[in-house]
Amino acid sequence: MENQTNLEEFQARIDAGEKIEPKEWMPEQYRSQLIRMMSQHAHSEIVGMLPEGNWIQRAPSLKRKLVLLAKVQDEAGHGLYLYSATETLGISRDELVQQYLYGKAKYSSIFNYPTMTYADVCVIGWLVDGAAIVNQTMLARSSYGPYSRANVRICKEESFHKKQGYEMIAKMMNGTEAQQKMAQEAVDRWWWPTLMMFGPHDTDSPNSEALMKWQVKLKSNDELRQHFVDRMVMEAEAIGIELPDPDLTFNEETGHWDFGDIPWDEFWNVVKGNGVMNRERMKARRNAYEGGEWVRDAAKAYARKKKLTQEKAS
Amino acid sequence: MSTKEDNDFPLWEVFTQKKSGAPYEHAGSLHASDSEMALQNARDVYSRRNEAVGIWVVESKHITASTPEDMGPFFDPANDKPYRHPQFYSVPRAVKKRK
Numbered sequence: 001m002e003n004q005t006n007l008e009e010f011q012a013r014i015d016a017g018e019k020i021e022p023k024e025w026m027p028e029q030y031r032s033q034l035i036r037m038m039s040q041h042a043h044s045e046i047v048g049m050l051p052e053g054n055w056i057q058r059a060p061s062l063k064r065k066l067v068l069l070a071k072v073q074d075e076a077g078h079g080l081y082l083y084s085a086t087e088t089l090g091i092s093r094d095e096l097v098q099q100y101l102y103g104k105a106k107y108s109s110i111f112n113y114p115t116m117t118y119a120d121v122c123v124i125g126w127l128v129d130g131a132a133i134v135n136q137t138m139l140a141r142s143s144y145g146p147y148s149r150a151n152v153r154i155c156k157e158e159s160f161h162k163k164q165g166y167e168m169i170a171k172m173m174n175g176t177e178a179q180q181k182m183a184q185e186a187v188d189r190w191w192w193p194t195l196m197m198f199g200p201h202d203t204d205s206p207n208s209e210a211l212m213k214w215q216v217k218l219k220s221n222d223e224l225r226q227h228f229v230d231r232m233v234m235e236a237e238a239i240g241i242e243l244p245d246p247d248l249t250f251n252e253e254t255g256h257w258d259f260g261d262i263p264w265d266e267f268w269n270v271v272k273g274n275g276v277m278n279r280e281r282m283k284a285r286r287n288a289y290e291g292g293e294w295v296r297d298a299a300k301a302y303a304r305k306k307k308l309t310q311e312k313a314s
Numbered sequence: 315m316s317t318k319e320d321n322d323f324p325l326w327e328v329f330t331q332k333k334s335g336a337p338y339e340h341a342g343s344l345h346a347s348d349s350e351m352a353l354q355n356a357r358d359v360y361s362r363r364n365e366a367v368g369i370w371v372v373e374s375k376h377i378t379a380s381t382p383e384d385m386g387p388f389f390d391p392a393n394d395k396p397y398r399h400p401q402f403y404s405v406p407r408a409v410k411k412r413k
Contacts, residue, residue, distance in 0.1 A: 024382045073362070080359050084343045087325070093345055094321040150342075157363070299347035300323070306348060 014215050019145040022088035030214055033207060034144055035089050037216065041139075042082035043100045043107035047281055049075045051115045052124060060118060064168075068121065071161050078154045085146035101286050109267065110197050112275030119172060119186035125165015127187070127194040127232070133158050134228045135198070143215040170239040187236075188244045195259075196267045198225040226256050233257050324373055326352040328360050331368035338370055346371075 007027060013020070020026055049072050056072065059065035083093055099105040110128055115121055133155060140151040172183035199205055199221040211217040219227075229248075236243050247260030270278070323345040329338040341360040346352035352371040360366065380388055396402050 021382065070362075073358075077359050077362060080344060081342060087343075092322055153342075296323070296347075299351060303348035303351075 011213075014143050014213075018143075019148060020143055021145045029210065030216075031089050033211060033214075034147065034216060035086060035091055037207075037211070038082055038086040038089075038147055039091075039096050039099065040106050040108070042079050042086060042096070043105055044111065045075050045079035045082060046100075047107045047111045047285060050281055050284055051111055051113070051277075052121055054115050055118055055121045058118070067164050071125070071164065074157050074161065078150075078157070081150040081153055082147075085150040088146045097289065101282070101289055106271070108197060109270040109275065110193050112270050112277045112281060113190070113193055114277050116189070117182055117186060119169075119182045120189065122165050122168035122172065122183065123186040123190045125161055125163075126169050126235075127165075127190050128197070129158060129161040129165060130232065131194050131197045131228050133162055134224050134231075138218050138224065141215075141218055147216075166235065166239075169241065173239045173241055184241060187241055191244050192263055192266075193270075195225060195229070195262050196264075198222075198228070200264070200267075229257050229259055323347045323351075324375070326356070326371045327374050327377060328352075328356040329370040329372075330356075330360055330366035332366065334367055338368065341366075343374060349373075 006025060010020075010025065010027060010030075020030075052068060052075075053072050056065060056068050059068050083096060086096060087093055096105075100107070115124070136151045136155050136158065140148055140155055142148045142151065169183055169187075172179045202208060202220045202222045205221055208217065208220055212220065233243065233248065245260045247258065249258050250256075251258045269275070273279075324347075325343055326346055326349075327343050328341045330341040331338045341356075344352065344355050344359055346355050349371060353369060356369050356371050357366075361369065392398075
């Protein structure tokens with residue numbers, strides 16, 4: 001029953017910093033917003049394997065190949081933690097997959113950009129995973145218990161993702177002129193899309209208010225973005241790479257770095273499905289799912305057969 | 315097309331032991347067609363960094379759990395028995411000091 005008393009009690013629990021667990025009462029909107037947000041997060045982890053998976057066979061050394069394999073495997077794991085956490089809200093894994101592959105579910109637009117060179121893989125680690133960590137560190141304190149715990153686990157693993165990327169970019173900036181150019185071009189390609197990962201400005205983000213009231217999110221899109229920019233300016237400077245924004249200036253008053261206008265038209269265009277890789281990504285995911293059907297069927301048949309044999313024997 | 319129920323592998327709960335002698339703790343859940351696959355998937359999903367030296371998997375449907383509504387009455391019997399705790403008892407001061 002969704003009456004005023006219930007809602008007030010729920011809000012009081014949130015305000016007291018309590019975690020909400022799966023079987024406890026929660027407002028319908030809290031549940032539906034969480035399903036939307038958590039499944040989007042899960043889909044993003046899964047689709048996120050594609051741009052980097054593209055380079056596993058062409059990694060520049062055995063060491064880098066091992067690192068990349070481990071990282072891509074982690075992304076699969078993160079997707080699985082998040083799907084399990086989403087299922088605690090009463091939606092089945094199969095429904096989530098159907099919404100993702102054949103429905104209207106979204107995933108982070110960042111994965112609709114192509115990885116042109118190996119430097120893009122390095123920059124994904126440094127910038128994209130760097131941005132993801134900022135977001136996920138906040139979500140690790142989210143009010144929904146299973147989501148918070150999944151993010152704690154993800155953050156522990158993800159810090160290696162960012163570090164290996166930053167290390168590679170730093171190495172390239174220490175390399176030949178051609179390597180430096182390659183690194184710079186990759187940063188030029190990924191900087192703005194990475195800033196868009198934090199979502200629209202607070203004034204254009206319809207879900208933010210409710211999510212923050214319920215402490216699903218603890219900081220706004222713009223706050224997180226600013227935190228990320230401040231940190232990246234420092235990291236870029238340290239390795240002598242340039243961020244492609246002529247408006248980046250330190251604001252003495254706020255103590256933060258001001259940055260230029262984000263190209264939102266491009267963002268919305270990619271969200272609507274018109275990015276370079278949208279169609280390709282969805283095709284790859286559907287192929288993987290449909291191509292794997294016989295494996296799932298075989299596993300089910302095997303489990304059935306084993307159970308029958310056991311029943312006969314007993 | 316099969317139904318939604320059919321499409322999903324059963325759900326399993328995963329418990330991991332961090333080191334020998336430590337208790338098994340809930341690590342998370344996963345889908346798998348049988349116990350063998352559940353155990354292998356549990357290793358890959360919940361112990362990629364030596365987080366476990368032992369793993370239990372059990373099909374979620376076999377777990378009976380207390381509900382949030384139980385929180386009060388179900389655990390009540392413990393509330394009025396402070397004499398189960400060592401703090402309930404007083405000890406001569408001289409002994410207390412010596413620890």
